[in-house]
Amino acid sequence: MKFSADDFKHLYAEMPDEELRSLVREELTEVARQCYDYEVKRRGLQAPPPRRTSQPVVTVEPDPEPAAPEPVEVLEEAAEQEEEEDLVPAAVFASRGAAKAAKALLQSAAMPAFLEDDTLASGGFRLLVAASYVDQAREVLGGAQ
Numbered sequence: 001m002k003f004s005a006d007d008f009k010h011l012y013a014e015m016p017d018e019e020l021r022s023l024v025r026e027e028l029t030e031v032a033r034q035c036y037d038y039e040v041k042r043r044g045l046q047a048p049p050p051r052r053t054s055q056p057v058v059t060v061e062p063d064p065e066p067a068a069p070e071p072v073e074v075l076e077e078a079a080e081q082e083e084e085e086d087l088v089p090a091a092v093f094a095s096r097g098a099a100k101a102a103k104a105l106l107q108s109a110a111m112p113a114f115l116e117d118d119t120l121a122s123g124g125f126r127l128l129v130a131a132s133y134v135d136q137a138r139e140v141l142g143g144a145q
Helices: 005-014 017-022 030-043 072-083 096-108 131-144
Strands: 085-093 113-118 124-130
Touching (some): 005 030, 017 030, 017 096, 085 096, 085 113, 085 131, 096 113, 096 124, 124 131
Antiparallel strands (some): 113 124
């Protein structure tokens, strides 16, 4: 299962204005950021000021030779990879109510999440997030217990 631009558009379209504005734009993936910008503009909302996020300090040595521009094919492939991301289970719940509460918790932490009813196969409700969010999602869910 992939996380596409359409998934982000649908998710952001369902969010109330305040919830949408509470997202930290700088922490979103490039595709999610584009969908966020579109939704903010569509609603006529004023975008919140950029938030400073904690990022690791990285020292970059200057490259003695300037890098050659990447071919168009490589850039297009990179864009396609960012458009879709695998969904992975962050948690499995026995009840729909607990799964919905966990989904709401993740969404309030600006993490898109989806529920998959897997009760016929494994007896639970799987809470799915983009692979890049899985560790952060499990941390949020673990802190809520």
